[in-house]
Amino acid sequence: MHALMAVVETGSVSIAANRLGVTKSVVSKRISDIERKVQVELFRRLPRKMHVTDVGRRLYDRIRQELTELALATDEARGGSSRIQGQLRIAAPISFGVRYLGAVLAPVLKRHPNLEVAIDLDDRSVDLLGNGYDLGMRVGVSATPSLIQRRLAMVELWVCASPEYLNEQGTPHSLEDLSHHRCVGYAHLAGGQVWNFQGKRTQQSVRVPTRWVVNNGELMRLAAEQGLGLVMLPDFLVAESVKEGKLKRVLPKANVVPVPLTVLFPKDRQKNPAVRLLVETLVAAFAKPSWR
Numbered sequence: 001m002h003a004l005m006a007v008v009e010t011g012s013v014s015i016a017a018n019r020l021g022v023t024k025s026v027v028s029k030r031i032s033d034i035e036r037k038v039q040v041e042l043f044r045r046l047p048r049k050m051h052v053t054d055v056g057r058r059l060y061d062r063i064r065q066e067l068t069e070l071a072l073a074t075d076e077a078r079g080g081s082s083r084i085q086g087q088l089r090i091a092a093p094i095s096f097g098v099r100y101l102g103a104v105l106a107p108v109l110k111r112h113p114n115l116e117v118a119i120d121l122d123d124r125s126v127d128l129l130g131n132g133y134d135l136g137m138r139v140g141v142s143a144t145p146s147l148i149q150r151r152l153a154m155v156e157l158w159v160c161a162s163p164e165y166l167n168e169q170g171t172p173h174s175l176e177d178l179s180h181h182r183c184v185g186y187a188h189l190a191g192g193q194v195w196n197f198q199g200k201r202t203q204q205s206v207r208v209p210t211r212w213v214v215n216n217g218e219l220m221r222l223a224a225e226q227g228l229g230l231v232m233l234p235d236f237l238v239a240e241s242v243k244e245g246k247l248k249r250v251l252p253k254a255n256v257v258p259v260p261l262t263v264l265f266p267k268d269r270q271k272n273p274a275v276r277l278l279v280e281t282l283v284a285a286f287a288k289p290s291w292r
Helices: 002-010 013-020 024-038 054-077 094-111 163-169 175-180 217-225 235-244 273-285
Strands: 043-045 050-052 086-092 115-121 135-139 147-155 157-161 183-186 194-198 203-207 210-214 230-234 259-266
Touching (some): 002 050, 013 024, 050 054, 094 115, 147 273, 217 235, 259 273
Parallel strands (some): 086 135, 183 210
Antiparallel strands (some): 194 203
């Protein structure tokens, strides 16, 4: 089950094997054993990626919840509560941290008075190892082999604009229409202001014109609400604004490439009871994201 989770979360047998501390052949055999037992294909094997099937995704969601509850129960039986102490440093994106992280971590701190948490909010991908962090949250994945990463949820990216902007400039109905619109850009977007969409067979990248580029999602959302242009943002940032009518989704049938919300931690922290507790707490909290 852990092998299955690792391959789903990393999309790679090699990275999963590195996380679990075993060989690639061991991970491949474990996946094959599961598929043979359930008599269904859980992954589509691509040249450089393991793509999970719908059945595999449903199995993953179920066992992730079961293993999380088992880990917490086991740690509690071993007297884990008394061992949750010390200080942890956590790095997280600003908007996500403000909106969701405090509500998840506050009950943990109440239950464990000897635990101290220092949270640094920054939208940049900070160097967790170099800066001595115990945990990091990221919208996206890391290629750093010395970091273990657990996927918390898949983040949908929505293209939105204010009703005012759409009344004045019109509503785009195709990806080609985007070149005729103003867009609000994200300063930390790798490769410049390019929006990625998933076609039937290949990924399509669209370079969008921007006259307003900022490095924070909240400010991007506010700019879009004020009619400064189209914006592409995670659903957890814009779902409420769409519900309230401040923003409207456009191109809803265009498949924007989703990104994982992950929690990362150095390999040498995985035996720390406090780190394990926070990781499992985060996994359980976002198994069913509150913004959906």
